[in-house]
Amino acid sequence: MRQLKRMISATFVAGISIALFGLSLASAQQDQVALHGVKPLPNERYVMVTFLSGIEFWVPARKGMEHAAKQLGVQASYQGTEKYDAIDEARVLDQVIASQPTGILVTAQNPEALRPTIDKAVDAGISVVMFDSDSPKSKRPVFLAGDNYRIGQKAGELMARLLNNKKGAKLEVVTTIGQLNMTQRSSGFEEAVEKHGMKVVRTVEEGGGYDATYARTKEVLQAAPDLDGIFDCGSMAPGASKAVQEAGKIGTIKIIGMDLDNALMDLIEKGQVAATLVQGAWHMGYWGLWMSYAVAHGMVDAGIPDFKQAGASPLPAYVDTGVYEVTKENLKFFRNINKP
Incomplete structure (x- = not known):
């Protein structure tokens, strides 16, 4: 279909x-x-x-x-x-x-x-x-x-490559509940990573801004310090990256964003965000x-x-x-x- x-x-x-x-x-x-x-x-x-x-x-x-x-x-x-x-x-x-x-x-x-x-x-x-x-x-x-579901699947396959198909990898998804395109992306991502033995253990509400994503990801990292990767279904990956940087885990925790603004471009250039999917x-x-x-x-x-x-x-x-x-x-x- x-x-x-x-x-x-x-x-x-x-x-x-x-x-x-x-x-x-x-x-x-x-x-x-x-x-x-x-x-x-x-x-x-x-x-x-x-x-x-x-x-x-x-x-x-x-x-x-x-x-x-x-x-x-x-x-x-x-x-x-x-x-x-x-x-x-x-x-x-x-x-x-x-x-x-x-x-x-x-x-x-x-x-x-x-x-x-x-x-x-x-x-x-x-x-x-x-x-x-x-x-x-x-x-x-x-x-x-x-195709937002397919975008999520693409992000999941990319995450698997970044983590070298690490079995049991723990992942966070940053999304917005009630916004259809993000729901479809998160569903596609979860379906794809599960095929590689990985699991989404935390779902975070994006909150419409870098600061909200930063604060919520910071809380997740305190509760789940063994997190392996983050997929931001929206465009707030810089907020998640800031929390990961403060935790001293840049490079250890792989971050995939969505779309591309100037802040995200700079983070990709510096290697703080691994990749983004641009519509x-x-x-x-x-x-x-x-x-x-x-x-x-x-x-x-x-x-x-x-x-x-x-x-x-x-x-x-x-x-x-x-x-x-x-x-x-x-x-x-x-x-x-x-x-x-």
């Missing part, structure tokens, strides 16, 4: 890529962007909405969205809550809906808490695309992200805007002209945007990923 989903995703992206090639040729001959006879409306506008809006992870996603917007000749902007709070994100999303944009690209801090507001946007006729963290029971037509966030923003645009202009119908009445989606339900394993050896290629 996962392989089938990836094949569908690849087919869709290949089709859009061909269309994009045609667009680039047309754009060279005319100022007004047109794709298959479709032109953007005056002041056509798309908005990306996130939680923890100040973190570096969203920078490549925003850059991807802005790149697509420039190609399509539409406006694109970024909004969000600085808090790690589903209620506050829903409030921001409500404000965006009230401004009546053509499309919205949104990620959900909590799938059920954001569901009513996402459905409200869809019901208002706004072209909604979800990325990074899903609300699968909502009315959204498509979700773009890495294709740029693709989320880029292809997300293309999909939102395509639906808004009626360019796709899944071969079902009355797809809305049929209850069908004009888009594939899921598109895998990929993941990259980053270590000290290949870090140099990713150094500029978060630059605005």
